[in-house]
Amino acid sequence: MRKINLILLFFVIMILSFSADITLKGMRFNGNPPQMVIDVVGNTKPKYKINYDELNRVLFVEFFNTKSLSTFKNRVINGSYVKKVEVRKYKNSTGVFIFFNRNVKYxxxxxxxxxxxxxxxxxxxxxxxxxxxVDAGHGGKDPGATGFNKYHEKDFALKIAKQLKIALEKDFNVVMTRNNDTFVTLSGRPNIGNKINADFFVSVHLNANNSSKVKGVDVFYFSRKESNYAKKVAEFENSVGNKFGENVDEITLIMGQIYYSRNKEISINVAQNLVNSYSKRLGMTNRGAHGANFAVLRGFNGPGILVEVGFITNSSDLTKLKQTKYQKLAAEEIAKAIKKNFY
Ligand SMILES: [Zn+2]
Structure with a gap:
């Protein structure tokens, strides 16, 4: 009998020590130094696991074998580091989701x-x-327009896009839709931006014409109304989607319409500033800013522009755009026009 009691006692102790009595009591936020504190009561240190979802900027901390008070619950913070905290109570653990603002290190x-x-x-x-x-037009199996000496649009678009990344990085976070010679779908490009809630989309292309005399820079913004000329350029750039069997889904279209009016004003502004300053700085013909129905611009939830940096079919444009010096100038002007909108 005594032996059985001892065995029972042993099991009770085992169970008690496994279900440690740890409770999350409350959360506090301090300003100086900036920190979030979760007060814990219990007889032992809780085991916890931390995961960070970079895309959505959510830090997930799971405290194992830990309970929490009923007052330990969801909170809206709207602070400079933390937007809100969500608490999930699981069977044997408590999960804390902390939603960060941009650029928070912890x-x-x-x-x-x-x-x-x-x-x-x-x-x-x-x-x-x-x-x-930063979206370098075309790529991979899609060469874009072909100009003198079989030069491909996709190659110059990438070179200038890379310079643009460098020029923008002083003031912005920059994400490229491609940074080598790969194929990215027309809907995949804006979606990269939508997923991370990007603030502006810039697509780099080179124009082409049957006449080698036609030259200069155009900047496009997304618009449902378009001139015949703008329509032609957009048709060429959009043709990739049809060529490679891509359909635009309904949701992309609907979302595009909601964001349309809000973004249009910003986009027009940047486009007009850019085409003026760019043509002056690079000594190229100013062909103006135009609204057009570009798939890459339509799919993005924020404002954006598509720059036709010059004609690959015109020798004076191409002579310039082949040189690193001009690629840098082009990038600088594009970066400047974008920066003007934000700062
Ligand atoms: Zn193009």
Missing amino acids: SAKYWSNPTRFVLDFNRNSREKEYTII
Whole structure:
């Protein structure tokens, strides 16, 4: 009998020690230094696991074998580092989802006396608030327009896009839709920007014409109304989608319409500024800013432009755009026009 009691007691102790009595009591936010504190009561340090979802900027901390008070619940913070906190209570654990603003760095530590879990926040020394998508037109199996000496549009578009990335990076986060000779679908390009909630989309192309005399720079923004000329350029750039069997889905179209009016004003502004400054700086013909129905611009939820940086079929345009010096100038002008809109 005594032996059985001892065995029972042993099991009770085992169970108690496995279901450690740890409770998340509350959460606090401090301003200086910026941190989030989760106060913990219990007889032992909780085991926890941290995961960070970079795309959605959500930090997930799961505390195992841990309960939480009923007052430990979802909170809207709207602070400079944390937007909100969501709490999920699972069977044997508590999950805490912390939604960050842009550019938040964190470090996590567990402290005793008093027992607490602390997230320290900081930022890059120079905060980059906005994200720009740089889209080098065409690529891979789609060469785009072909000009003198079989030069391909896709190659110059990529070179200038790479320079543009460098020029923009001083002030913006930059994501490229491609950074080598690969094929990206027309809907895939804006979707890269939509997924990360990017602030502006810029697509780099070279124009082409049957007449080698036609030259100069055009900048396009998305519009449902388009001139005959703008329509022709858009038809060529959009033809990739049809050629490679791509359909635009309904949701993309509907979302595009919602964002349409909000973005149009910004896009027109940047397009007009750019075509003027670009043509002056590079000594090229100013062909103006036009509204057109470009698939890459239509699919993006924010404002954007498509720059036809010059004609691949015109020798004076191409002579310039072949040179690194002019590729850099082109990139600088595009970056400047975008920056003007944000700062
Ligand atoms: Zn193109």
